[in-house]
Amino acid sequence: MDVLLKLGIVLAIGLVGGRIAGKFKLPNVSGYLVAGLFLGPSFSTLITPQDVDSFAVISEVALAIIAFSIGSEFVLKDMRKLGKSVVVITFLEVIGAIGVVFALMYFVFGQPFAFSIVIAAMSAATAPAATLLVIRQYRADGPVTRALLPVAALDDILGIIAFGFALSVARLSVGSTDASLARMLVQPVLEVVGSLALGTALGFVLAYVAKRAGDRDELQATAIGAIAVATGLSNVLGLSALLTNIMMGTILVNVMRHSLRVFTAVNEFVSPVYVLFFTLAGASLDLRILFGVGLMGLGYIVARAAGKIIGAGVGARLTNAPETVTKYLGFALLPQGGISIGLSVLVRQFLPDYAVAITTIIMFSVLVYEVSGPIFAKLAIQKAGEIGGMDRA
Numbered sequence: 001m002d003v004l005l006k007l008g009i010v011l012a013i014g015l016v017g018g019r020i021a022g023k024f025k026l027p028n029v030s031g032y033l034v035a036g037l038f039l040g041p042s043f044s045t046l047i048t049p050q051d052v053d054s055f056a057v058i059s060e061v062a063l064a065i066i067a068f069s070i071g072s073e074f075v076l077k078d079m080r081k082l083g084k085s086v087v088v089i090t091f092l093e094v095i096g097a098i099g100v101v102f103a104l105m106y107f108v109f110g111q112p113f114a115f116s117i118v119i120a121a122m123s124a125a126t127a128p129a130a131t132l133l134v135i136r137q138y139r140a141d142g143p144v145t146r147a148l149l150p151v152a153a154l155d156d157i158l159g160i161i162a163f164g165f166a167l168s169v170a171r172l173s174v175g176s177t178d179a180s181l182a183r184m185l186v187q188p189v190l191e192v193v194g195s196l197a198l199g200t201a202l203g204f205v206l207a208y209v210a211k212r213a214g215d216r217d218e219l220q221a222t223a224i225g226a227i228a229v230a231t232g233l234s235n236v237l238g239l240s241a242l243l244t245n246i247m248m249g250t251i252l253v254n255v256m257r258h259s260l261r262v263f264t265a266v267n268e269f270v271s272p273v274y275v276l277f278f279t280l281a282g283a284s285l286d287l288r289i290l291f292g293v294g295l296m297g298l299g300y301i302v303a304r305a306a307g308k309i310i311g312a313g314v315g316a317r318l319t320n321a322p323e324t325v326t327k328y329l330g331f332a333l334l335p336q337g338g339i340s341i342g343l344s345v346l347v348r349q350f351l352p353d354y355a356v357a358i359t360t361i362i363m364f365s366v367l368v369y370e371v372s373g374p375i376f377a378k379l380a381i382q383k384a385g386e387i388g389g390m391d392r393a
Contacts, residue, residue: 014279029278030370036282047283062277063342064231065270067242071249072263073153089315090154094124096311097304104303114170115354121166123304124159125339126152131377140381141389143322195243202230203251210262220265281341285363297364308333324384331380335373
């Protein structure tokens with residue numbers, strides 16, 4: 001079948017899935033994923049694994065834009081107000097998720113070390129988009145709400161860094177590289193530093209050019225071009241495109257006075273890319289494989305949730321955060337999405353022996369968390385008494 005015809009069908013089916021999910025008060029992304037499931041090997045042969053690989057550029061573009069948007073959450077003046085509590089809470093909820101998931105996979109299910117450490121590292125990242133929609137819908141404001149988005153953004157960065165180390169150690173443990181242990185541990189550090197440096201430089205360049213952009217179309221083309229350049233240079237230099245784009249977005253939001261225009265222009269472009277990205281992600285899930293890893297998949301979901309809730313609670317208590325943050329913040333950090341799906345692509349590339357099982361568990365958890373995550377987020381802000389907080393303020 002013609003490639004463009006397939007993409008057209010994927011886009012149409014994804015949109016229908018999103019519309020149906022909306023009827024049930026669920027996030028659109030849940031509909032995209034489920035719709036994609038019916039296009040993949042579980043129910044049809046319309047989208048084959050080879051098709052998913054050939055459409056990898058769509059995933060790359062979508063992840064780059066997601067990362068760029070995450071950078072917009074790191075406004076320095078807001079981060080100063082929140083102080084060290086955000087950093088401590090984020091660090092401990094990331095460590096909590098990774099530690100609990102690793103212990104479950106390695107000690108309970110007896111999985112290989114490489115498998116356990118990689119899937120544990122992938123549990124750190126949070127997908128803030130669905131939670132953000134819940135906050136806007138219920139006009140929530142308060143300590144939990146104000147801590148939520150910075151923590152969700154920062155744990156994506158820490159998750160990517162943890163994944164870099166985990167993948168390097170995993171490859172060493174299975175003998176897929178001849179590099180020394182020191183080199184394998186130093187390489188992720190160099191990758192992170194190089195990515196942040198490149199993102200910083202490109203962020204200043206984008207800010208300079210964007211200030212001089214004419215109409216909205218020129219601004220949109222400039223921003224998308226910058227994201228493409230950042231991603232391409234990162235790939236050529238062996239750096240992390242995700243970190244580069246996060247840093248570029250962070251620099252832009254802090255040095256450009258009207259940076260919201262840039263992020264808005266990008267968001268106006270990206271909707272069909274997101275639909276294709278998540279629908280194709282659903283199409284990559286094979287339910288026949290899921291039956292073989294189903295118990296581990298359920299265990300992963302419970303372990304990740306427990307690690308995040310416990311870690312966030314301990315971090316909040318150590319930093320004397322408000323009691324509502326201690327009790328409820330962790331429940332709003334459960335959604336898992338784009339970043340974890342993108343990391344699955346890297347697993348297929350660098351650790352193919354475990355890619356099928358890891359990708360299937362991650363996709364299963366994304367489906368579960370994207371449906372249940374917003375519900376838990378609503379309950380968290382409701383229990384914290386923050387629904388309608390914007391109006392009271």
